[in-house]
Amino acid sequence: MKIYGNPFSTCTRKVLATFAEKGHTPDLVVIDLAKGEHKSPEHVARQPFGQVPALEEDGWRLYESRAIIRYLDTVLSGPALIPSDARGVARMEQWISVESANFTPGAMKIIYQTVFGRWRGQTPDMDKVSEGRAQLIRALDVMDRALAESEFIAGDQYTLADICFLPYLEYLEAGDEGDTLATRANVSRWWTAARARPAWQKAIGK
Ligand SMILES: N[C@@H](CCC(=O)N[C@@H](CS)C(=O)NCC(=O)O)C(=O)O
Incomplete structure (x- = not known):
């Protein structure tokens, strides 16, 4: 493969x-x-x-x-990243949809300006960053409330839904959006633990 x-x-x-x-x-x-x-x-x-x-x-x-x-x-063999029960799968799918429809569009508006644009030597357009942040915050607040109830985004099991958010969180953190994450206590606790996972560190080449 x-x-x-x-x-x-x-x-x-x-x-x-x-x-x-x-x-x-x-x-x-x-x-x-x-x-x-x-x-x-x-x-x-x-x-x-x-x-x-x-x-x-x-x-x-x-x-x-x-x-x-x-x-x-x-x-692939190894630990399951998809729950084994119907409701668990549905909950994971719900969060993967939230990631792609509600979280990522705002996150990417910020990342294009503050990370990828800077790599190309461009000055960030702060109007676009603010527009992205307004969208992102709506998603993060919903996530923060869910994460007050469970260890991981879709419940008590680490799933593909958690993985789907990580690449954007990593670049948001790198692009000076750390406070937006840190001020949401449950998001912050979840992200801090997820980013420390050896698998994530390996994925980002650390
Ligand atoms: N929905 C696609 C999106 C893929 C995508 O946007 N890939 C980016 C890199 S993260 C890309 O290839 N960008 C170059 C381009 O769109 O021309 C997926 O999840 O695989």
């Missing part, structure tokens, strides 16, 4: 963290986004939107990071 991705990409990091939690090392083929390798015909054949990550196994291809991590949890 090969993963075509980039170690700095948020969506690739979800996949790398899943491999690490399961105790496996991925066969990562690095796609250089700066060189536009993700738009090459070879890569577009794997991922028709010209994005990373993409999985290839015995000629079978799969794209979309959240679909890939569900597949990995099913086929």
